[in-house]
Amino acid sequence: MGVPKVSVVVPAYNCGPHIEKLVASLLRQSLPADEFEVIFVDDGSTDDTAKRLDRLADAHPHIKVLHIENSGWPSRPRNLGIEEARGEYVFFSDDDDWFATEALERLYACAKANDADIVIGKMAGYGRPVPRELFRKNRFDATLANSPLIDSLTCHKLFRRSFLNEHDLRFPEGGKRRLEDHSLVVRAYFLSRRTSVLSDYTCYHHIQRRDGRNVTAAQLDPSSYFASVREALDVVDANTEPGPLRDRLHRRWMRNEMLSQLRGKRLLNAPEAWLEQVALEVQKIIQERFAPGVAGGLPPLLRAVAYLAERGRVADLRRLALWEAGIAAHGTVDELRRAEHAVTVTIAAELRSANEPVGFRDDDGRDVLMLPMEEIAPEVLDATAQVRKARLDLVARHRETGIEVFLPLNFQTERITGTTGPGTVHLVHRATATIDFAALNGGRTRGSWMLKARITNVGWTEDARLPLVFLCRADGSRPRIRDERKVWNRLRSAVGRRVKR
Template sequence: MPRLKVSVIVPVHNTGHYIEECAPSLLGQSLPADAYEVIYVDDGSTDDTLARLEKLAADHPNVQVHTQPNSGWPGAPRNLGLRHAKGEYVQFVDHDDKLGPEALERLYEHAVRNDADVVVGKMSSTMVRPRRLFRHTVDSCTIENDELMQSLSPHKMFRRAFVEEHGLRFPEGPWILEDLAFVSAAYLKAERIAILADYPCYYWMKRDDGGNNTRHRFDPRYGFWDNTRTIVRQIKDGTTPSDDIDALQNRLLHRLYHVEVLSRTREPEILREEPAEQIPRFEAARAVALEEFPQAVREGLPGVSRVRDRLLERGDYEGARAFAEHVRAVTARYRSGPLRWADGCLTADVTLDLLRGDGEPLVLLERDGTWWLDPALLDGVPGGEDGYEVPDPLRHAYAEIVVKDRDREDWWYPEGDLEVRLEPAGEGRSRLVASGQLRLDPERLAGGRPLERGVYDVWGFVRLLGVDRLVRLSARDADGTPEAKTPAAVGPALSGGRIALPYWTAGHQLALDVDQRLRRFGPDTAEAAAANDARAGRALPLPYVTAASGGPVKVKVTVAARTVTARLVPAAEGTSVRLRLPERLDLPSGRHPVTFPKATEPAAYAVVSDGALLRLEGPAYTAGAGRRLLDALAGNPRLRRLRDRTGR
């Protein structure tokens, strides 16, 4: 029997039909079935979950089922799965999530190739925003790469010998944050960590019944604050203390402080919950902040986060609420130059910044060589009349363009970076601006591979002064020239091209339709065709199209009520395509309209003689006397060759 490469460990409790949703992704892996095992551990289910699992095991030799009394949390079942695992690596999966079809094979190969103790696979999700960690595949790193702290869920691949060597186990019983405890310990111990970012490995799915949310996280039975302290101390024990805000320990603790503690002071949480419920959380967060987190962690916060921290430190709940109201009104603004196709990429110059609730830019004030937070954010906030200094306006600031696969929930990252800078705004004020170039390459955007057929929405993400915003790249803020809807023929010429069609959605967001998933070449590009007709000074038979690297693209058209398969072929000048119909149409002699599906107006006219296609004409084409004579004599082979040579 071949060596087991991977053990997949799945804790379950009263899972019901969600087993059938997850199981196909586990059992349909590209890795051979005899190279991996799936270990289900039932945590005392009281419904039909165990019966469903036993049926799976009966039908699949690589599935095993173990049971235990209910523990109330995933930690104990995962630990039991570890005791039964025989694979070289273990992969943790939750019962309501899914794996990409090649996930185990790719993760295992990446692990072995790089001799990794931990492999962090790209996660896609219906519940979370894109994570910068997954911009690039990394062969080998350590915890010094503090972006790893963006991903502390257990849904990763771990070398089993590494887990056993260091005695890594999940806390058992009702223990919220058990995943953070296990993963942060693994990061600290690992000699090599690899990141696989060019393939969606794990789909973290939101359940219809809300069963995988954390609505009970602050219930005293689950020990949220005590557990937070435990994880903080674990990180401190594994790193060296320092007063340097950029020292490793302080960088690792920054994530815990920002997400688990400081979030109790910010929108939406502090504004969503009733004060009677929120104030005890606020006070508990204050105690943990002051007792567990070094001053250097809090000094290293960006501008807006520093204000939240100071209000928390003073125990000023009302001030924190007032500040959160102002920050909640802050929005991101996207501005763009004309969209255009260049070298097979959809490109535009883009700028992102932040606006206050009144629509004015969020600014910093300069006083005696130091920067101070916009006073409009501090109106009514205790201590705000004196202002809040921002020692480093660029602290933790970044921005990026991200693309969401609407069908598959995958986030992709176009090439190129946006630069964040301070830009003068007059009268001693400046604003933070991120700018650069949008550059979407349909043939490389999916981790270096072509995008699959589908629709892709384009977003901008900014983190400025500690304020995170995801903003639609919107037609309202762009120079909406007709070129924005100009399609391109993309793809290798030998294997045949595809149509990539940019358009503005009903919500005014930029989207890219690849291979005519929702939009159609012809009816959905009439506006671009008309604009390009005007620019060229003559009627074109089709919308003006960048050929890029594309080869012929097959399309369906209607010619005189007959549906035929045509091809879009790059024109000689390399900046447009032409429609190529079959040489014989078996239609009566004459001029017949050529129409794309769902279009009402002809895109061209086919001139036919004795069933043979003579030529295509644009809708506004008028034949000269010479052309009419050639058509009249089209049956003469010598004249037909003359016509073909002239191209008229």
């Protein structure tokens, strides 16, 4: 066997049958088996994982297994995998995720076509968020300045192996290091000569196991967690000057790793002592590390959370979280038309909290977000710019694989006045989209597709499930439509007749 095109490195620990989906996906790759290798690093498993992997390696020459004493975290297994790898490129996978059939072939082809040091393949998330905006389109020369690369900081990417070795890019070892991906990936972004994003094919399926036994799924320790945040911020500071770019990159950690801990259901479910520790750590980083432009660039809801966190107003954070926990998108299908392989839908959607529309107060021509507490400066809640940029997307999701496709549409936002009180306004988004099932997802449509209306506004991105399911018997075929509004109406009528009897 010559030099493989790709080495897939997989840390494995007590994964049991959860690894089978990954294994099956690797064995059915369109890239020939003699053109890639898989390196499983068994991190001292105490179940039958080691034997399971050894049997796999015995049956498949392109699969090998390393057995090490338990390190307790994926960093050391990944680093050993890099040392063992012979491939031109290295991809880091988790043991309970899986690949699409053409993933390795397409990722490698993209890397070669663009001479890329890093290729990020589109991901589908299951109980885990994935960077939706980054995957809106292909980006063959992406940088931290010209694209939302900073939204993708997990290591599930294709890296040129010589690039990793040239810059000694390795995962931090020594105990359970939360966010171990971040410092490596951010350094790699700054050092990469070219980074490409492949968005027209879903390459990687990323899962949060329901049994909660992903290695990094347990509740974080505030002290070590925020020490890792500071390490990542240090990398940014070493490679940027004070100004808009640094603020935008810092904003990613403020939004995702800091303020996300102090919002909605996550805060409401947190133990009080833990919450106090997190709030204190967040307060210190905001005060010590961030310029005013970091919070200033956030949407108003997150500016409000940052405002309260910086001032240590934990009780008000809890009140705000209680209100935000009720936020949801609501959508309706107003019209449905079909012609051959195409379907045209007209929808309406809005954001509500506890079934009341999210409202804005008119303050001298500004739209000010209405929240359930006082004593927040009006400029913090000024939502005028975000209201103007509010967006409605229509997303088709393939039920069997989790693949999501943005659909082209025309939409407009209607301002409805007075619903939430005198001098107030709320937004209703209306859109029309035509879905061509001969072209959707490159014609790969076999199975069932559901529709979601996705509203992005003032700090939320919320999905409303629409009551339509499209069933395709073969790729590119004319869909059968199941209108669940009719199913529900029939069910409701049947229940009503039974009650009357």
